[in-house]
Every structure is written in C-alpha cells, then in structure tokens.
Amino acid sequence: MISIFQNYGGLLLQGFGQTLICSIIALFFALVIGSGFAILEVMPNKLIHGLAKAYIELFRNIPLLVITMFFYVVIPMYIAKISGFAAGTIGLTLYSSAFIAETVRSGIQSVDPGQMEGARANGLSFWQAMRYIVLPQAFKYVLPPLGNQFINLIKNSSVLAFVAGMDLMYQGNVIASDSLRSMATYLCIGLLYLIITLPLSYYMRYLEKKLAA
Amino acid sequence: MSMIEFEDVQKYYGDFHALKDINLNIEAGETVVLIGPSGSGKSTLIRTVNGLEPVQDGKLIVNGQDFANKKTDINRIRKNVGMVFQHFNLYANKTILENIMLAPRIVLHRDEAENKKFAMELLDRVGLADQANKIPAELSGGQQQRIAIARSLAMKPKCLLFDEPTSALDPEMIDDVLNVMKDIARDSNMTMLVVTHEMGFAREVADRVIFMADGQILEDDSSETFFDGEPSNERARQFLGKIITH
Numbered sequence: 436m437i438s439i440f441q442n443y444g445g446l447l448l449q450g451f452g453q454t455l456i457c458s459i460i461a462l463f464f465a466l467v468i469g470s471g472f473a474i475l476e477v478m479p480n481k482l483i484h485g486l487a488k489a490y491i492e493l494f495r496n497i498p499l500l501v502i503t504m505f506f507y508v509v510i511p512m513y514i515a516k517i518s519g520f521a522a523g524t525i526g527l528t529l530y531s532s533a534f535i536a537e538t539v540r541s542g543i544q545s546v547d548p549g550q551m552e553g554a555r556a557n558g559l560s561f562w563q564a565m566r567y568i569v570l571p572q573a574f575k576y577v578l579p580p581l582g583n584q585f586i587n588l589i590k591n592s593s594v595l596a597f598v599a600g601m602d603l604m605y606q607g608n609v610i611a612s613d614s615l616r617s618m619a620t621y622l623c624i625g626l627l628y629l630i631i632t633l634p635l636s637y638y639m640r641y642l643e644k645k646l647a648a
Numbered sequence: 649m650s651m652i653e654f655e656d657v658q659k660y661y662g663d664f665h666a667l668k669d670i671n672l673n674i675e676a677g678e679t680v681v682l683i684g685p686s687g688s689g690k691s692t693l694i695r696t697v698n699g700l701e702p703v704q705d706g707k708l709i710v711n712g713q714d715f716a717n718k719k720t721d722i723n724r725i726r727k728n729v730g731m732v733f734q735h736f737n738l739y740a741n742k743t744i745l746e747n748i749m750l751a752p753r754i755v756l757h758r759d760e761a762e763n764k765k766f767a768m769e770l771l772d773r774v775g776l777a778d779q780a781n782k783i784p785a786e787l788s789g790g791q792q793q794r795i796a797i798a799r800s801l802a803m804k805p806k807c808l809l810f811d812e813p814t815s816a817l818d819p820e821m822i823d824d825v826l827n828v829m830k831d832i833a834r835d836s837n838m839t840m841l842v843v844t845h846e847m848g849f850a851r852e853v854a855d856r857v858i859f860m861a862d863g864q865i866l867e868d869d870s871s872e873t874f875f876d877g878e879p880s881n882e883r884a885r886q887f888l889g890k891i892i893t894h
Contacts, residue, residue: 553737553796556698558726558755558803567750571741 436619443610450606451627453520457602458589458631461527465588468528469535474565476540487536494533499594502526507598519598527595531588538584542577543569575646582639586632593628603627650709651676651807651839652697657706659692659863666692668863670706676806679833679840681850681871684860685887690843693860694809697841698729711806727755730800734812736792738784744771744795745780748802756803770798774828790821794828801832807839808832814846822846829853847891851875859884 440447475487494502503526510517546569554564574581596604607624611617652674659667667689674680682690695701697710699722708715711728739747748767752758758766771777774794776787784792793813800808810829814822826849833840833853844850850857850871857874859867859881867874867884879885 547737547740549733549735549737550740552700553733553739554751556700556726556731556733556737557751557799558723559751560723563754567754568739568741575741 436623439610439614439616439619439623442614443606446606446610447603447623447627449601450603450624451630453595453601453605454589454592454603454628455631457520457524457527457592457595457600461524461531461592462585462588464528465531465535468532470539470570472532472536473539473543474570476536477543478561491533491536494529495537497530499526499530499591500597502530503594503598519600520595520602523592523595523598523600523602527588527592531584531591534587535581535584538577538580539573541580542573545576546572578639578643578646582636582643585639586636589632589635590628649676650674651678651711652841653707653709655707655709657696657703657708659689659696659701659703666863667696667703670865672858672865672868674839674841676839677836678855679853680842680856680858681854682841682843682858682860683845683847683850683887683891688860689863690860691811692863694731694811694841694843697807697809698726698731700731723755727803728806729809730803730805730807731809731811732793732796732800732813734816736784736789736796736816738792738796738799740784743781743783744776744787747784747795748799751799752802767798767802770801771795773801773831774798775824788821789817790824793817793821793825797825797828797832806837807841810840810842810844812843812845814844845891847875847888859887861887 472487472490475483476491478484503523506517506525507519507522510522550568550572551564554568555561559567592602593604595602596608599605603624607620611620614620650673652672654670654672657667657670658665670693682694684690692701696703696708699715703715710725713720713725715722715725739750742750745764745767748770749763752763752766753760768777768780771780774797776791776794776798779787779791779795784795787795797813813829814825817825826846829840829842829849830853832838842849842854854871857867857869857871858865859879861883866881867879869877869879873879874888879888
C-alpha cells in the first residue's frame with residue numbers, strides 16, 4: 436500500500452483533488468436547488484407544486500449513471516462540448532438535489548403550521564416567513580438526514596470514473612491496471628474517500644449537537 | 649367609518665357550508681366579542697378577516713380593502729390587522745425581543761433603534777420587560793400570550809383579532825392576559841374582534857356581543873342588551889344561561 440502511495444502519489448493527489456472539487460460544487464448547488472424545489476413543493480399553488488414534484492420524481496428515480504451519461508453523450512451532440520468532469524458534476528448535482536429536496540420538504544412539513552400562520556398574520560410574506568421562521572427550524576430537524584445525503588453525494592461522485600472525470604475512482608482504475616496490484620490500490624482509494632467523508636460525518640454530528648443545545 | 653364589513657359572505661370547506669350569509673359591520677374603535685358553541689364558525693369567521701381563510705362568495709372589506717378584488721395585496725391588509733392565536737404561535741427560533749422586532753424591521757423597515765425602543769415599551773406594557781432575551785419555550789403560556797399580544801401591537805395595527813386567546817391557559821394565568829386585553833380595549837382607536845368564552849371580559853369591555861351557531865349569526869346586540877336584557881334568540885339565551893351558571 437505504501438508503495439502505491441510512493442509510486443502513484445501524483446495521480447492519487449490529482450484524483451483526490453478532482454473528487455473534492457466535484458463534491459464541493461455538487462454539494463453547494465444540490466443544496467441550493469434541492470431547498471428551492473422543497474419550498475416550491477410545499478407552495479399552495481397546485482401547478483408549481485406539480486412541477487416541483489415532477490422534477491424531484493424524475494431525478495430521484497433514474498440511476499445516477501444514466502443521468503450522467505445523458506449529459507456526457509447527449510449534450511455534446513446538440514448543445515456544446517462538455518468535459519467528463521462537468522457532465523459528472525452536473526449529473527451528480529441534479530440527482531442529489533432531488534434527494535435533498537425530499538429531505539428538506541419533510542423538514543418544512545414537520546415545523547408546526549402555526550409558525551407559518553403566526554408569521555403571515557404578523558404581516559410577513561410567504562417567502563419572508565419561509566426564510567426567517569420556517570426554514571431555520573426545518574434545517575434543525577433535517578440536519579441528520581441531510582448529513583447522510585452529503586456523504587452519499589461524496590461517495591456517488593465516483594460516477595465520474597465512467598466519464599473520464601479524472602476523479603479518485605478513475606485514477607484508482609488507472610493505477611490498478613498499471614501496477615497490477617488491485618487490492619492494495621483500491622484499499623488506498625477507500626482510505627482517501629474516508630479522509631473526506633469521516634470528518635464531514637463528525638462535523639455534521641457536531642452541528643447537530645450544537646443546534647440541539 | 650367601518651373597519652370590517654361582511655356582506656352576504658359564504659364560506660365552504662368542500663361541501664360543508666361553514667359560514668352562511670354573514671352580514672356584519674364593525675366600526676373603527678369598536679370592541680366586539682364573538683361567542684357561540686364549538687363548531688359554530690366563530691374561529692372561521694375571525695380567520696377570514698385577515699385572509700387566513702379565503703371566502704367563496706360575498707363581499708368582505710377590511711380597512712377599506714376588498715378581499716374579492718384580485719388586486720388587493722393581502723399582506724397590506726395584514727399590516728393593519730394583527731392576530732392573537734389560541735396557541736400563541738410565537739417564533740420558536742427567535743428570542744422574545746426578536747419575536748416583537750422582526751415584522752416591524754422586515755415589513756415596515758422601521759429604524760432599528762426606534763424598533764427596539766418601542767419593543768421594550770411594549771414588553772413593559774405587558775409586564776415582561778425582564779424576559780426580553782429568553783426564547784418562547786422558556787415562558788409560561790400566559791407569558792407567551794402576552795408576548796404574542798405585544799408582537800401584534802408592534803405593527804401599530806388599526807385592528808386586532810383574538811382567536812380564543814385564553815382557552816389554552818391555566819386558570820391563574822388568564823387574568824394577566826385579560827388585563828392586557830382590557831387595557832388595549834380602552835384605547836378608543838383600536839378595533840377589536842374577540843372570540844372568547846370569558847363573559848366577565850365581554851361584559852366589562854365589549855361594545856357589542858355577537859352570538860353564532862351553525863355558521864350563522866343569530867344575535868347581534870349591544871353588550872347591555874345581551875347581558876342585562878334578554879337576547880331575543882332562544883339558542884343564545886340557552887347558551888348564555890349555561891355559560892353563566894358554570
């Protein structure tokens with residue numbers, strides 16, 4: 436294992452970096468898009484609710500690999516050339532946003548409806564009530580399941596390997612076939628994923644405790 | 649000048665006819681108490697006044713603005729019409745002071761220093777200035793309800809709606825809340841519509857008493873006629889008899 440690190444340090448580092456960057460971009464946009472669709476889904480307007488629901492069901496129920504391949508193969512045919520990294524990151528963002536939307540929606544719905552009523556009666560608009568009163572309480576409820584979604588997202592970023600996204604998994608495949616030492620290679624790769632996911636997992640737990648206090 | 653005007657208002661929940669032919673006119677500055685058995689539609693009626701419940705037919709004009717008109721901005725009506733709920737509905741994620749200051753800040757854009765000064769005056773008025781930095785869950789029900797009243801007053805409304813403000817409170821806390829409400833009722837500029845079973849309160853400060861049953865207004869009397877004379881409606885008489893002997 437040590438020799439893998441010694442001989443292929445550059446590739447591993449590059450893969451680690453790509454995985455990290457892809458995860459951070461996807462995490463940020465998936466959270467923003469997911470929260471947005473969660474709010475649209477709880478809006479009283481039936482049309483908006485229906486559209487949000489359709490988006491969520493679409494991306495939640497198609498395999499991540501299929502979504503990613505779609506962006507990798509179809510977009511270049513009709514719109515613009517797109518790198519494997521970009522296709523993978525977009526696919527991962529949309530796929531994860533659907534799960535995050537469902538998580539945030541359940542959080543919004545677990546906030547006492549009296550909070551929204553009180554805020555509306557107090558003169559706040561629907562969006563102001565969401566922003567200042569409902570969402571802060573909802574995020575407190577959904578922090579534990581949201582942490583799971585974040586960790587899933589990072590692990591799912593390995594989909595980049597299928598579209599030459601130069602991520603950790605992709606470099607792992609390269610190293611394994613070059614060194615012919617598959618087991619040691621994939622152990623190294625697993626270890627590097629843990630370096631990202633474990634601290635995140637602990638940080639989410641810390642946040643949970645801090646907010647519960 | 650009338651503050652609240654119902655004209656042949658109808659309200660349905662699906663097939664259920666919750667409010668039937670409501671005609672009611674409440675003048676600015678009046679204190680009106682709404683009573684009736686549970687399920688009579690009194691909470692539904694009060695919740696239509698600030699648009700928490702939409703009405704399906706008829707005319708409902710509040711502070712000169714017509715709910716039926718699609719151009720009416722419901723948020724603008726609510727700036728002038730405060731509401732106090734049975735279960736307080738204070739913002740669980742904000743301190744007491746923030747509960748009071750939030751809406752004036754983000755809806756009225758009131759100057760921060762002035763906002764805080766007025767909030768503290770209101771806290772003083774409801775006797776809870778020392779609780780400013782706590783969160784709602786740390787307060788008793790009676791205290792929370794007084795904060796909820798202060799929060800409504802912070803918007804400087806022309807009209808206040810109270811939906812069973814003391815029904816969820818322990819008996820020993822009810823008086824504190826009623827005293828704050830009586831204090832507001834004495835202010836002749838404030839219009840108050842109160843759903844309550846507190847007959848002592850109704851007798852002392854109400855200008856008018858309205859009795860509802862089965863989604864209809866059955867009796868609309870001055871407070872003197874209602875309590876000291878005889879309500880003309882049989883059901884209102886029975887209801888009054890029961891509630892006073894208890």
